[in-house]
Amino acid sequence: MIGRVHSIGRSFYELLRRPLARAFESKQNPLNQLGALTIFFCWIVLVSGIWLLIFFRTSVSAAFESVEYLTHEQWYLGGVMRSLHRYASDALIITILLHVIKEFIFNRYRLNRWFNWVTGIPLVWMIFALGITGYWLVWDQLAQYVAISTAELLDALPIFTDSMAGNFMSDELLSNRFFTLMAFIHLIGLPIFLVFGIWLHVFRLNGPRINPPRRLMAGALLCMLLLSVIYPAISHDKANLAMAPQALRFDWFYLHVYPLIQRWSPGWVWILLVGISVVLTIAPWAPPAKKTTVAVVDLDNCNGCKRCADDCPFGAIEMIPRTDGTNYTHQASVTDDLCISCGICVGACPTATPFRSKSALVPGIDLPNRSAASIRQDIVDQAETPSDDPRVMIFGCRDDRQTEIVRKAGGNVVTVRCMAHLQPSYLDFVLSRGHADGVMLLGCENGNCDYRLGADWTEARIARVRDPWLRKRTDTTKIAMGWLAPWANIANPVKRVGAFRDALRVTEGDT
Numbered sequence: 001m002i003g004r005v006h007s008i009g010r011s012f013y014e015l016l017r018r019p020l021a022r023a024f025e026s027k028q029n030p031l032n033q034l035g036a037l038t039i040f041f042c043w044i045v046l047v048s049g050i051w052l053l054i055f056f057r058t059s060v061s062a063a064f065e066s067v068e069y070l071t072h073e074q075w076y077l078g079g080v081m082r083s084l085h086r087y088a089s090d091a092l093i094i095t096i097l098l099h100v101i102k103e104f105i106f107n108r109y110r111l112n113r114w115f116n117w118v119t120g121i122p123l124v125w126m127i128f129a130l131g132i133t134g135y136w137l138v139w140d141q142l143a144q145y146v147a148i149s150t151a152e153l154l155d156a157l158p159i160f161t162d163s164m165a166g167n168f169m170s171d172e173l174l175s176n177r178f179f180t181l182m183a184f185i186h187l188i189g190l191p192i193f194l195v196f197g198i199w200l201h202v203f204r205l206n207g208p209r210i211n212p213p214r215r216l217m218a219g220a221l222l223c224m225l226l227l228s229v230i231y232p233a234i235s236h237d238k239a240n241l242a243m244a245p246q247a248l249r250f251d252w253f254y255l256h257v258y259p260l261i262q263r264w265s266p267g268w269v270w271i272l273l274v275g276i277s278v279v280l281t282i283a284p285w286a287p288p289a290k291k292t293t294v295a296v297v298d299l300d301n302c303n304g305c306k307r308c309a310d311d312c313p314f315g316a317i318e319m320i321p322r323t324d325g326t327n328y329t330h331q332a333s334v335t336d337d338l339c340i341s342c343g344i345c346v347g348a349c350p351t352a353t354p355f356r357s358k359s360a361l362v363p364g365i366d367l368p369n370r371s372a373a374s375i376r377q378d379i380v381d382q383a384e385t386p387s388d389d390p391r392v393m394i395f396g397c398r399d400d401r402q403t404e405i406v407r408k409a410g411g412n413v414v415t416v417r418c419m420a421h422l423q424p425s426y427l428d429f430v431l432s433r434g435h436a437d438g439v440m441l442l443g444c445e446n447g448n449c450d451y452r453l454g455a456d457w458t459e460a461r462i463a464r465v466r467d468p469w470l471r472k473r474t475d476t477t478k479i480a481m482g483w484l485a486p487w488a489n490i491a492n493p494v495k496r497v498g499a500f501r502d503a504l505r506v507t508e509g510d511t
């Protein structure tokens, strides 16, 4: 059932992915940088917020005028900063929403990822609280509406002895102290919690992408700036508690539940919000995912080099003091709960080389259900006899749809858990032992790898900038990397294999 929901979600996602994939290369594609883009928008909000803070007056009587001054008198800087503050806050709601949807439909929220998923939920509450208190501080008619509706919402909770809504009966009753408290929550309290929350959200991941590529950052900032100049954020009339606010320009990004407070009741709105949060919190276990077989260390073959720990995307490997009395100081140790069986550690291990004799192909670390030896066996079994036409051996990701498409089209495919599961010496093995004339790696594109870092590590190892790297003798023109969007239902991979075969034909014709 849940698999069906994921698959329907992926079909809709495809409608958005395709046009963006045409416009951007995979690393620059905003859909592949959603978490990092959210953090980038937080930076814009922070920097523009600091400028606003310099001029903002935290009293009921002066707040509105200070914002008006920034918007109109200092429009060239203060006004632009105010608009940037607004639009970056709106943009991050979109990126968070897409980030959550993407992690969900690609099933990247269960097993060890439950931690990232669950710690993401309070971040959403904090972001909304920041947006709502932000609208409040302008103290215009929208702020008046937000303040009164929020007070009604909070009054429905049995935590305050005095009615909060009572503060908004008249201008005289609204104290500066209360207003300063709101400013403190918005400007200092919540941002501190948010920074801590984001750190908690990503600290368990190895090398989390917290900065988008520079070109994407520049493009996003430029769009925000243009929007700020063309369509600057402005206030409504000043709040007047003696009158009900009229004809408001609503910010649907932050205030979409507000109309429900009047239409339903504050109690039902709480039930809705808490209900959604609870459903999201239990989602990683509904139903529980099948635990995968974890990576296993073989001490006889582990020299404590630490490469597996450096490359594991989920921080599942710890280097601990040696326990077997050998001269090595450390050994790898897998934390079972964090391992999701991607095999990337095997691809990082210098001992996982297929050139070792058959009996000895037991690397320092291996996956029991897809061992290094079984991959070598598949390569040998699938090797075609030499012919006039170049033979291409294709390596595909475990459960990737394109792998199936290529196999159905007659391609010679060996599956691995992730492209970075394949230690580079396997490519050398295929080519130098004549098992094929060319190797095609059909992995998931950068930023879209099921195991986060597979494409990064593979590219770096083949480019000979990351250990264990491809031997110098291996001719890289015989290796093609055909990174693809996972699950996308396209005929592209077959064409790419065909194009690579053509290229090999030309090279072989030249030699």
Ligand code: HEM
Pocket (backbone or CB within 6 Å): 034, 035, 036, 038, 039, 096, 099, 100, 103, 108, 109, 113, 116, 117, 118, 119, 120, 121, 123, 124, 127, 198, 201, 202, 205, 207, 208, 209, 210, 280, 450, 452
């Ligand atoms: C302020 C809001 C958020 C920010 C700034 C943020 C940022 C990030 C970043 C930077 C990563 C690491 C990406 C990588 O390197 O692979 C990440 C991962 C993740 N996030 Fe968020 N996130 C936010 C909200 C959420 C929410 C609301 C959820 C879900 C309820 C969520 C679920 C996840 C999951 C499951 C991962 C792990 C992805 C993986 O292992 O492939 N995030 N997030």
Ligand code: SF4
Pocket (backbone or CB within 6 Å): 297, 301, 302, 303, 304, 305, 306, 307, 308, 309, 331, 332, 348, 349, 350, 351, 363, 364, 365
């Ligand atoms: S990469 Fe291999 S040899 Fe190095 S520490 Fe890990 S298991 Fe041991």
Ligand code: SF4
Pocket (backbone or CB within 6 Å): 294, 295, 311, 312, 313, 314, 315, 316, 317, 334, 338, 339, 340, 341, 342, 343, 344, 345, 346
């Ligand atoms: S299989 Fe993947 S998750 Fe498990 S220890 Fe190795 S690199 Fe880490």
